Amino acid sequence: MALILSKFRSDFIKMILVFIFFVTVPLWISRVGLYNYIALEILIWCIYGMGYNFALGYTGLPSFGHGAFFGVGAYAMAIYQIHWGGDSLWIGLLLSILAGVLAGGVTGMLISHRRGIYFSLLTIAFGQMFWFLAIKLRDVTKGEDGLLNLQRLPANFGLFSIDLSNTDSLYYFTFALFVIVVVMLWFFIHSSFGYVIRALKQNETRAQFLGYNVTLFKLISFTISTAISALAGGLFALAQQSAFPDVMSLHWSGIIVMMTIIGGGLVSFWGPILGVIFYFITRDIVGGMTEAWLMWFGGTFMLVILFQPEGIAGLWGSLSKRFLTGKPALPTVSTPQEAQHEPV
Amino acid sequence: MAFIIELLPHIFNGLTIGLLFALIALGFTLIVGVMELINLAHGSLFAVGAYLALATMSFFGASGFTSPTLLQYGAALIIAPIGVAILGMGLELGMRRTYGKEPLYGLLFTYGAALVIEEGIRQLWSSNDQYFPTPRIISGGMMFGDLIYPKYRIFASIFAIFMIILLWLFIERTKVGAIIKAGAHDSEMVRVLGVNLTVLRLFVFSFGAALAGIAGIILGPIWGVRPHMGVDAVIPAFLIVTVGGVGSFWGSVIAGIAVGLTSGITAYFAEDWSLMSIYILLAVVLIFRQRGLFGKASSLDT
Numbered sequence: 001m002a003l004i005l006s007k008f009r010s011d012f013i014k015m016i017l018v019f020i021f022f023v024t025v026p027l028w029i030s031r032v033g034l035y036n037y038i039a040l041e042i043l044i045w046c047i048y049g050m051g052y053n054f055a056l057g058y059t060g061l062p063s064f065g066h067g068a069f070f071g072v073g074a075y076a077m078a079i080y081q082i083h084w085g086g087d088s089l090w091i092g093l094l095l096s097i098l099a100g101v102l103a104g105g106v107t108g109m110l111i112s113h114r115r116g117i118y119f120s121l122l123t124i125a126f127g128q129m130f131w132f133l134a135i136k137l138r139d140v141t142k143g144e145d146g147l148l149n150l151q152r153l154p155a156n157f158g159l160f161s162i163d164l165s166n167t168d169s170l171y172y173f174t175f176a177l178f179v180i181v182v183v184m185l186w187f188f189i190h191s192s193f194g195y196v197i198r199a200l201k202q203n204e205t206r207a208q209f210l211g212y213n214v215t216l217f218k219l220i221s222f223t224i225s226t227a228i229s230a231l232a233g234g235l236f237a238l239a240q241q242s243a244f245p246d247v248m249s250l251h252w253s254g255i256i257v258m259m260t261i262i263g264g265g266l267v268s269f270w271g272p273i274l275g276v277i278f279y280f281i282t283r284d285i286v287g288g289m290t291e292a293w294l295m296w297f298g299g300t301f302m303l304v305i306l307f308q309p310e311g312i313a314g315l316w317g318s319l320s321k322r323f324l325t326g327k328p329a330l331p332t333v334s335t336p337q338e339a340q341h342e343p344v
Numbered sequence: 345m346a347f348i349i350e351l352l353p354h355i356f357n358g359l360t361i362g363l364l365f366a367l368i369a370l371g372f373t374l375i376v377g378v379m380e381l382i383n384l385a386h387g388s389l390f391a392v393g394a395y396l397a398l399a400t401m402s403f404f405g406a407s408g409f410t411s412p413t414l415l416q417y418g419a420a421l422i423i424a425p426i427g428v429a430i431l432g433m434g435l436e437l438g439m440r441r442t443y444g445k446e447p448l449y450g451l452l453f454t455y456g457a458a459l460v461i462e463e464g465i466r467q468l469w470s471s472n473d474q475y476f477p478t479p480r481i482i483s484g485g486m487m488f489g490d491l492i493y494p495k496y497r498i499f500a501s502i503f504a505i506f507m508i509i510l511l512w513l514f515i516e517r518t519k520v521g522a523i524i525k526a527g528a529h530d531s532e533m534v535r536v537l538g539v540n541l542t543v544l545r546l547f548v549f550s551f552g553a554a555l556a557g558i559a560g561i562i563l564g565p566i567w568g569v570r571p572h573m574g575v576d577a578v579i580p581a582f583l584i585v586t587v588g589g590v591g592s593f594w595g596s597v598i599a600g601i602a603v604g605l606t607s608g609i610t611a612y613f614a615e616d617w618s619l620m621s622i623y624i625l626l627a628v629v630l631i632f633r634q635r636g637l638f639g640k641a642s643s644l645d646t
Contacts, residue, residue: 062448064455110627117382117447121582128579129623136616250575254455261452292467298459305453306441 008190011269015182018270022175026168034284037239040171042280044235045259047174047181049272051228052256053265057272058189059221060201062120064253065107065127069226071134071248072103073233078147078243079140089153089164093234100230101223103130108222113215115204127253134245146244150237164238174235181228186269188224197221255279258301264313274312353493354612355605360497362604363504364563368577369584369596370511371555377528377591378548381450385435386556387578388461389428391571393557394564395469396424398476411480424561425554431461432553436546458574465571476564500562507558508597515593524548528591583622587629587636595638 025039048070055061076099080086111122134141141147155162155173164170188194200207200214208214237243246252263275279297287293308315368390375383397420404416412420435457442449477483482499485492515521527534527544535541559577567573584603588595603622610621629636 062451117451118586120448120451121382121586124579125583125586125623125626129620132620132623136620250579251459254459257452258456292463295460295463295467298456298463302438302453302456302460305449305456306438309445309449 011186014270015186018182018273019179022178026171034281036167036171038280038284040167040174040239041236042276043171043174043178044232044239045256045276045280046273047178047235048229048232048256049260049263049265049276050181050185051225051232053260053269053272054185054188054228055222055225056257056260057265057267058194058201059197059218059225060204061218061222061225062116062257063123063127063222063225064120064250064257065123065125065130066226066229066256067248067250067253068107068127068130069100069104069229070233070236070252070256071243071245072099072130073097073230074237074243074247075099075134075141075147075233076230077234077237078150081150081153082147083140087151087153089155092153092238093231096230096234096237097227100227100233103230104223104226105219107226108219112218112222124250124253127248128250131245131248131250134248141243141245144245146242146246148242150241150243152238152241167239170239174239177231177235181231185228189269193217193220258297261309262301262304262311264311264315266314267310268313268317271311271313278312349491351609351612352491354608356493356497356501356608357611358605358608359601360501360504360604361563361566361608362601363501363508364559364600365577365580365584365604366597366600367504367507367562368556368559368581369588369600370508370593371552371559372578372581373585373588373591373593373596374524374528374548374555375552376585378524378531379450379545380447380531381439381454382447382582383454383549383552384451384578385454385457385461386552386581387574387576388458388465389432389553389574390556390560390563390577391465391569391574392431392461393424393428393560394476394569394573395465395474396427396557397421397561397564398469398474398569400424401477411477411483414479414481417479421558421561425557428557428560429550429554432550433546435553436549458578462571462574469571471571474569476569478565496565500566503562504559507555511555512593520547580622583626585636587626589636589638592636592638595636599637 022043025043026036029036029039048066052063052066055063055066073096076095077092080092080095086092107123107126111119111126114122135143152165152170155164162169162173164173189198196207196212196217199210200212200217204214207217233247236247259275259279260272261275262278263273264271265275268274282297283293286296290296304311310317368386372383372386375381375386400420400423401412401416404412404419435454438457439450439453442453478496482496484495486495486498515524523534523539523544526537527539527541527548531541531544534544556577560573563573563577567576580603584596584599587603588597588599603625606621606625607618611618
């Protein structure tokens, strides 16, 4: 344990700084002209982004259909409350996660033997399928109207129960889950499992020759990622007190990809968080000035892809390196993909 | 018998849409072949084609809901695809920095471009559906015994078949076509043989874009013109390419028709589920044939 602590000291310092940042947000957010609900939304999307980046950044699975799993989680929570009359927060969230495991597992089984771009195309197809089902299964989902009037169920700990109907208390509950997800992902990534998935991200064929069942590893990693996305979806349903098919569309699946990459998910564990914060803050600021804010966001994303694929985290890394050493930074941490890319 | 008669229009509808989908998919697969790029902005270029056609017709004096003259329509059919090709060139020039990196970067770049184009359309032309009038000669219905069938759809089918044959002749019978085919097979080798790959890519991308634009003009009157129409087109297009097999000309055509027929016939039984049937078709084909019906191994596999 001491060894782990010393080896990953900077990781832990960053982690604690991130936690401190999020713990204090409700205290100052209204003073900087924002509002508490956006903090909750940002935190939920951070969980989603972290889950997504486990597939994209760490396993090299460029999924364009993750919105489906986020949505599946939201619907699990909504169906549990509306159709089954459920009133336990824990069961609701558990069902969200299970729904994500099930939907992601089935999808993963059908597509995880695919690689690269083919994989992306199939995630789009499956994402659209789930989205389509959410719109068309009107008896269950109420179609495009969505399932409304969900309760923010209290967190019942047996001896005592915490009311989450207020946005700040739901925020802190979400924060607790965020901490669990982040710590869990960190340990996944630094376990032997994590080294295998990072190896297969760099070169799948080579990992296969080393004797790893790459399809199975991809399937497991994809399913972990969808389960976390679905958990975020369940929380989103609580926050919005409703579940809509909208978040499952290709459009929203693309937004999480863009957030993750702009933030620097390809090179940094914390990339998705930076990207999510960037998205929501600029949406509120730029969106207040122009209706065409998505155009600006898309344009920013195109520039990031061309000139700064390492995103905000990469930029920060190279700037701080330059600041600390006084030398011009090396072209940041080159992504394993680029470094290992071999023309085929 | 009555059942067949009722089903017939749906089969024809499916065929028309399928042929047009094939046209979109062919542009898409040309770009995939030569550039190893999945162009997610392909649908947006398709939408731009329809909007530019409307703009061209109104520029030449056609107004609102009245039928344009053949001259106005013909002008739109020529000028709009050129406009789309120019936009495509702009995109290709912009994305040059992504060459030599993972194919993922090109995909992401074009996804961003799709978002920008779609929002741009909303800003320029509003989010509302627009009506796409057609010349009088191809409007209205035609009688086949007891059956009335819209003339426009017959025109659209013939036009699509004509374009597909033209495209096939271009690829199979011209020198440029031979270079494109060779480039799809091995672009590095083509460069070694002295072909300017930079120009080839620019040409192929704008050519594929123009094909998408043409399909947009032809599908506009059938679907109605709206900013979102790009997504409705690009998803079937890459499903077709995946079903037909990347890089296969007739694979795309056959898969296009199969997809059109599947959705058309499903629409007869359950209107709401016609889109879903396409995805099921995709799943079935991919379970039995990894690279689609006629696909060969390509660099996109890895």
